[in-house]
Every structure is written in C-alpha cells, then in structure tokens.
Amino acid sequence: xxxxxxxVVAVARRDLAMETAGRKGIFxxxxxxxxxxxxxxxxxxxxxxxxxxxxxxxxxxxxAIQELPNTExxxxxxxxxxxxHNENGVLVLHARWIPDEVRTLLDKDAPAPVQVIDxxxxxxxxxxxxxxxxxxxxxxxxxxxxxxxxxxxxxxxxTLLAAAISHGELVxxxxxxxxxxxxxxxxxxxxxxxxxxxxxxxxxxxxxPFVPACTVALGMFLVRTSNDLIGGSAVAIRVLPALLTxxxxxxxxxxxxxxxxxxxxxxxGALLAAGGLWEGWTPVILSVLSTGTTAAVLLALxxxxxxxxxxxxxxxxxxxxxxxxxxxxxxxIWWMPVAGPALWSxxxxxxxxxxxxxxxAQWAAAMFFLIAAFGMSAQTSDIxxxxxxxxxxxxxWLPTLLVIPALHHLLxxxxxxxxxxxxxxFNATAPQLGVAALVGVLAQExxxxxxxxxxxxxxxxxxxxxxxxxxxxxxxxxxxxSLLAWLALHSRSVWPSMFAHFAAMFAIPLSPLxxxxxxxxxxALSLFYHSKDKQVSAPSxx
Amino acid sequence: MRPLPSAIALLTLASIxxxxxxxxxxxxxxxxxxLTTGTEVVTLGVVAITxxxxxxxxxxxxxxxxxxxxxxxHQITLEPTSDPAGAVFNKEAKAGFDGSKVYTLGLxxxxxxxxSYLRSKxxxxxxxxxVLREHRPQDLPGAGRLISRLxxxxxxxxxxxxxxxMIARDRxxxxxxxxxxxxxxxxxxxxSRWIAASLVLCGCQxxxxxxLDALISVPDLYAQMGHGAAASLTSCAIGLAxxxxxxxxxxFSARLAGALSADFALYLAGRLIPGLAPILPVASLGQASxxxxxxxxxxxxxxxxxxxxxxxxxx
Numbered sequence: 001x002x003x004x005x006x007x008v009v010a011v012a013r014r015d016l017a018m019e020t021a022g023r024k025g026i027f028x029x030x031x032x033x034x035x036x037x038x039x040x041x042x043x044x045x046x047x048x049x050x051x052x053x054x055x056x057x058x059x060x061x062x063x064a065i066q067e068l069p070n071t072e073x074x075x076x077x078x079x080x081x082x083x084x085h086n087e088n089g090v091l092v093l094h095a096r097w098i099p100d101e102v103r104t105l106l107d108k109d110a111p112a113p114v115q116v117i118d119x120x121x122x123x124x125x126x127x128x129x130x131x132x133x134x135x136x137x138x139x140x141x142x143x144x145x146x147x148x149x150x151x152x153x154x155x156x157x158x159t160l161l162a163a164a165i166s167h168g169e170l171v172x173x174x175x176x177x178x179x180x181x182x183x184x185x186x187x188x189x190x191x192x193x194x195x196x197x198x199x200x201x202x203x204x205x206x207x208x209p210f211v212p213a214c215t216v217a218l219g220m221f222l223v224r225t226s227n228d229l230i231g232g233s234a235v236a237i238r239v240l241p242a243l244l245t246x247x248x249x250x251x252x253x254x255x256x257x258x259x260x261x262x263x264x265x266x267x268x269g270a271l272l273a274a275g276g277l278w279e280g281w282t283p284v285i286l287s288v289l290s291t292g293t294t295a296a297v298l299l300a301l302x303x304x305x306x307x308x309x310x311x312x313x314x315x316x317x318x319x320x321x322x323x324x325x326x327x328x329x330x331x332x333i334w335w336m337p338v339a340g341p342a343l344w345s346x347x348x349x350x351x352x353x354x355x356x357x358x359x360x361a362q363w364a365a366a367m368f369f370l371i372a373a374f375g376m377s378a379q380t381s382d383i384x385x386x387x388x389x390x391x392x393x394x395x396x397w398l399p400t401l402l403v404i405p406a407l408h409h410l411l412x413x414x415x416x417x418x419x420x421x422x423x424x425x426f427n428a429t430a431p432q433l434g435v436a437a438l439v440g441v442l443a444q445e446x447x448x449x450x451x452x453x454x455x456x457x458x459x460x461x462x463x464x465x466x467x468x469x470x471x472x473x474x475x476x477x478x479x480x481x482s483l484l485a486w487l488a489l490h491s492r493s494v495w496p497s498m499f500a501h502f503a504a505m506f507a508i509p510l511s512p513l514x515x516x517x518x519x520x521x522x523x524a525l526s527l528f529y530h531s532k533d534k535q536v537s538a539p540s541x542x
Numbered sequence: 543m544r545p546l547p548s549a550i551a552l553l554t555l556a557s558i559x560x561x562x563x564x565x566x567x568x569x570x571x572x573x574x575x576x577l578t579t580g581t582e583v584v585t586l587g588v589v590a591i592t593x594x595x596x597x598x599x600x601x602x603x604x605x606x607x608x609x610x611x612x613x614x615x616h617q618i619t620l621e622p623t624s625d626p627a628g629a630v631f632n633k634e635a636k637a638g639f640d641g642s643k644v645y646t647l648g649l650x651x652x653x654x655x656x657x658s659y660l661r662s663k664x665x666x667x668x669x670x671x672x673v674l675r676e677h678r679p680q681d682l683p684g685a686g687r688l689i690s691r692l693x694x695x696x697x698x699x700x701x702x703x704x705x706x707x708m709i710a711r712d713r714x715x716x717x718x719x720x721x722x723x724x725x726x727x728x729x730x731x732x733x734s735r736w737i738a739a740s741l742v743l744c745g746c747q748x749x750x751x752x753x754l755d756a757l758i759s760v761p762d763l764y765a766q767m768g769h770g771a772a773a774s775l776t777s778c779a780i781g782l783a784x785x786x787x788x789x790x791x792x793x794f795s796a797r798l799a800g801a802l803s804a805d806f807a808l809y810l811a812g813r814l815i816p817g818l819a820p821i822l823p824v825a826s827l828g829q830a831s832x833x834x835x836x837x838x839x840x841x842x843x844x845x846x847x848x849x850x851x852x853x854x855x856x857x
Binding site for chain 2: 082096097098106115117118120338341343355360364366367368371
C-alpha cells in the first residue's frame, strides 16, 4: 500500500480544520483541556487511594477502642465487632472481622499469644498517567464517529475516494488527525504532571501516545461500515470504553502472572504500561510493539473495507458465521443466567448461589432466545418462513410421536461432567421447573430448529444446538439435536420438534431397546411418507 | 375499510417489524443488561480465579485434631505443608499458621476461626467468637434493587428516544404522510406506534430483570417489572407527545431534550414529594408497592399523547 506523506497530512489537516471550524470548534479542545489539566495537576498521593471502610462497634467497647479513628458505634445486629465479657471477666469479641488497629491496641498491655501476619503483597496500582491516556482516548470517540460515517452521510466520502488519493492515505490521514491530537494532548498533560512533580518520568512516557493512537484505529475500524453519524456514534460510544476497560483488566490479570504477558496484550498492555504499572523498559517496548502492530493492522483492514458503502464486510462463509454467531449468542443467552450463579460458589459464596432463582434464569433465557429468533428473522422479508413457522402435514406427526420416548431417554442421560456449573446446565430443563422450563424449551426450538436450521442448514443447526444446550452430554445431545433437526427438516416446520422436545420431558420412560425400536420405526415411516411426498412435489425450503 | 382494532394491530405489527429490523435498536436495548450482567460475571470470574481454596495450611508436624473438627463444620480442611506462609502467599490456602503465627492474605473469615482456636488455648487473653455467615440473596436487597432500578431507568430513557424517534423518522422518510392517507383515524397511527414501542421496550426490559434476578436477586421482582413497565410506557407516550409536528430535519433535538427533561421531572417529583413516588410512573422505579396505580397513570399518559396526535398534520 502506497502512502504519500503530503496527501496523508492534507487529509489530516482537512479533518482537523473541519472539526475546529466556527464556534463549535472550540468544544473539543476545551473538553480535552478541561479534563486533562485537572487530572495532570491535582494534588493527591494516589488516584486509586480508596477510603477504608468504617468499623462498626457495639457492646462494652473499651475506651481506647472508641477513640480509634474510622470507627462508628452502632447496635449489635449491624456491628462488625460486638464486645462482651465472659464469666471470668475476659473481653470477648463477637467479630465478623477485626482490623489490625483493634488487634494491636488490645494486645498492647500483654504479650500477644497469637501474632497475625498478612503475607499479601501490596496490589500494584497504575499511576495517574493511566487516567491521562484514558481521557485522551475517550474524548475522541465523537471525532472517530464523525470521521468516516460523517463523510458517508454527507455524501463526501465518494468524492474523497474519487480524488487522487488512495484508500490507505485517506484512512491514514484521518487517523493521523485524531490519533495525533490525542497523543499530543496526553503527552503534554504528562509533561505538565512531571513538571509539577506529580509523577516521575519513566519508560511509561513511551507507551502513553500509543493508547489514543490504537484507540482511534480501533474506533475507525468499528465504524468503517456505519452509514451515518448516529450509527457510528452508537458503536463508538458503546464499544470503545468497554474494549479499553476489558483489555486493561485482562492485561492487569496477565501482568500479575508475568508483566511480559500483560504487555503483549494489544491496547490493554499499552494502557497499563502508560500507567507506569510495570518496572523497566521490556514490558513498555513489548506493549508498544503489540499495540502499534495492532493499530497498523486495523488501519489496513479499514482502508480495505471503506469502499463498501452499504455492505458490511464479511471474511467468513455464511454458514461459518452463523455457526459461530448462533453458538456465541446461544451460549450467552443460555449459560449466563443458568450457569452464571455457579460463579458465586466459585468466588466463595455457595449460600448466595443456592438461593438464586432457577425459574428466573429459565424465563430470562427463554425470552432472550425469542428476542434473538425474532430479531434475526425480522431482517428477512418473511418472518414465518425464516422461522419455519408453518403447519406440518398430518403424516409428520406419527414419526414425531415415535421419536418422543427416544428423546426422553437421551435427555435423561447422565452428564459427563458434574461440577457446579455443569449440573446447573443439566438440571435447568427439569420438568419440575414447570412452565418456565417448558417455555424455555419452546424458545430454544424456535431459535435452533427455527432460525439457525433454516438459515444455515442441518449441520450448523445440530452442532450449535449441541454445543449450547448439551455441553455436559455431548453424545446424547448430538443425537437429540439430530433427531429434532430431522423432525424439523422432514416436516418443514418447527412445530413437530417443539412438540417432541416438549413432550419428551414428560414422556413415560421406555427401555433403551424400546426407544430405539420406536425411533427406527418413526424413521422408516417418515422415509416412506417422504418418498410419497417427493412424488407429488419436490421439497423447496430445505 | 378494516375495523379499527385490526387496523391498529396491523400497523403495530408493521412498526414492531421496522423496529426489530434496525439492528441498532435491538443492540441498544440489549446493551444495558449485557453491560451490567457482563460486568458482574467478569467480576465474579476474576474473584473465582484469584480466591484461594477452602484450606488452612498447617505444619506437617501438626497433630491436634480439634482445629480440624472446628474447621470441618465450616467446610474448611486442614492442609499439612512444610511452609504454611508460602502456601498462603501462593493462594493455595486461605490462612495458615505455624506455632503462634497466623498467616493470612487480607482478613478472611478463616483467620478468625484459627485465631479464636489459638486464643482459646490462652484463656487469660482476650477471646474471639467468630461471626461467620455467608450472604444469602435476601441479605443483599439493596444491590439487586439498585441495579434493577438503574436498568429500568435506562429503558425509560430509551422509551423517550424510541417514542419520539419513530415519529420523526417516519415523518422525514414519508412513511407518516403515506399512513395519513389510509382510511383510519390519526390516533390509530399514534396508538400503533405507542403499542409497538412499548412492546419492544418491555420485551427487552422484562427478560433483563429476570436475568438480574437469576444472577444477583432482585427483591420484589414482579413489582419491579410492573414499575419498570409503567416507566417505559409513560416514556414512550412522552416521546410521542413531545415530537408533535417535528421531524429529524425540523427541531428534533430540542423536542427530544424537552421530552427527556419531562421524564426526569417525573423522577424528580417522586424524589421531592415522597408521597408521589409509589404512584407516579418513572418516579416509582425501585418501589416495592403494587404497580397498578403507575400502570393506570401510564395508560392515561398514553391516551393523552395518542389523542393529541389527532391534531398533527402530515407535513
């Protein structure tokens, strides 16, 4: 890709001139200055210096303890420490937690029989330059939204692309304008902070400009196909802060294992390196390399795609996109409410997890499956067709009835994994949950056997349904998904699979042999009817 | 000419379909709940990864079984190790001790159990009676109520935007003028849009509250749903009424700002006059009372804005 510096600079100057023209032009510089100067100059030891919680005390509180700062006298039901004396007159602390200050004060008159030592290392927190990087990056989301979508809605993008500049020069120029402004503002604020002695110079200064630079590149990539300012703003405002935060948190976690690992994460690594979290040059240089490379790749992809005015670009075949999309959406819808509470147990509070409502989880999942199914099918011209929502022929009900015992048997197959989250997923469709479970099953059918199967065919429908709904019983799940998909394909309707799945939850259990025989019988009958149907008219939908 | 109810139903279906077709609308309506629940899940995930096992590290020479029995009642096991301090530092145990030294990371409840046991061997010293109880969902009514109120408030603001935006957009692209040519009264056109916007909003808001209840527990869930629905229905009506004869090309921003201010004024009225909070839609968000009065008032707001639309022209 050829980039001529004069053209790139010309595009950058044009963008900056447009944004800063007239009275409104003063807003962006004012906001930048108004936020960055206080952040750079305000006098505080640490931006992350959180106040300690107050210790609530009750009962026969010793006078010395009452004089401790950061304490509050309250009643016994809400206190952290309730003081009493036992029959020997010894002080007893009925305590939920005891701060070091209280322990030290009580032990000062006699040698302590127990010595409490906190072996935790002080959590490393980033310095104020992290805030400067975040402000410089966040303020630019409006300008990023304006950059390409604004040109597109004003119908000037075509003119620019028809001019004697390449796509790459256009994208690089627009990136230079806003990345340059953000990087310069952050660097000037950091220099001001150093001059005032608020933060010491260090390698972090090198990583600082890369945060707004990569954020702008990411923002331009996200809005590259947005057709107007509203669409661009919605994407930029919604996604950029979330990506900055999430990548920063992940980099912080990885950095806890090894700073090199954290630094290698694009954007998040540079953000924390800019915050001076890690000592030495190595993490800073690595973060600059990974973030800079990512920004370059994003700009290259953006310049490749901006020519497609109305069309969203697609790198993958339709079926693969539906498989990945439907599986990811399905997992989010099904696993988050159903298995999510298990995280409370994993985080150390199993009592809280056990008290959460499984019925609410079912209702939430069912409703979100319905939203997903109707939302996706609304993009087509015929919603009922997109969801296979039509009456099946009479001949399809017999195989449907015969499949039910086999489905029942398969659904009851014990899970292969039995940790807390897997058990929650396995038990979520238990008939004891009543209406919630039944509505959930119907919604799942509408999503997997309705939308996914119709859109992307049986293999995608079966695989995504198995991965999402039966992660703990993959083999039985594959058979269940295949049987239900077969019913939907055979009948060209989602109703038989809905009915079969619904009824299988309450079916009378048969032996494996009986279930298999019934299923095979159903298969033979349906093949018979299917061949008769074929003689009348060729199938069209599938 | 079709009967009025079926005409409204058909227009409503068409409006719902147009709203669902706009990916931006669905993404925006899913975003508040995705953000709140996603944040909670990530936070819990991070805590789950970093929290040590339910173990207390003891020296390999430890033989006293009484402590083990005490900890077992709290589902905590003793883990003999040559380096109790190292085990705690490496997050293999929540606490550990070696003679009279108790090692911890921060101040976990396990520390109090071990310390109380060791202090009980020295009855002349002050003693500890640990008060250990894991939080149950009903112990944390504030968090669930606050988050559900915040999420419902965001949906109420979306209600204003969608209520106003539907009319403004349709006026600008000519859809509204075409519908005015239909043999149906104009209030039917407004009613269909209000119903469509309300159904789409509540269709996202109610599962959002179910999801929050599944993950963090929302006290008085069904009351919260009712008050949330009342706020959304009212906000849609306010948006519809505020846009009047304006379109996106003729003073949309000012009208929208006015509608958002009216919504906020309702909320403020409930804060300033506490007696109004349980009955006034939007102000009633987070209340535990029955939501019938706010819902009735929301319907009255809607009727007012729908019949006000009868006076609007198509230009």
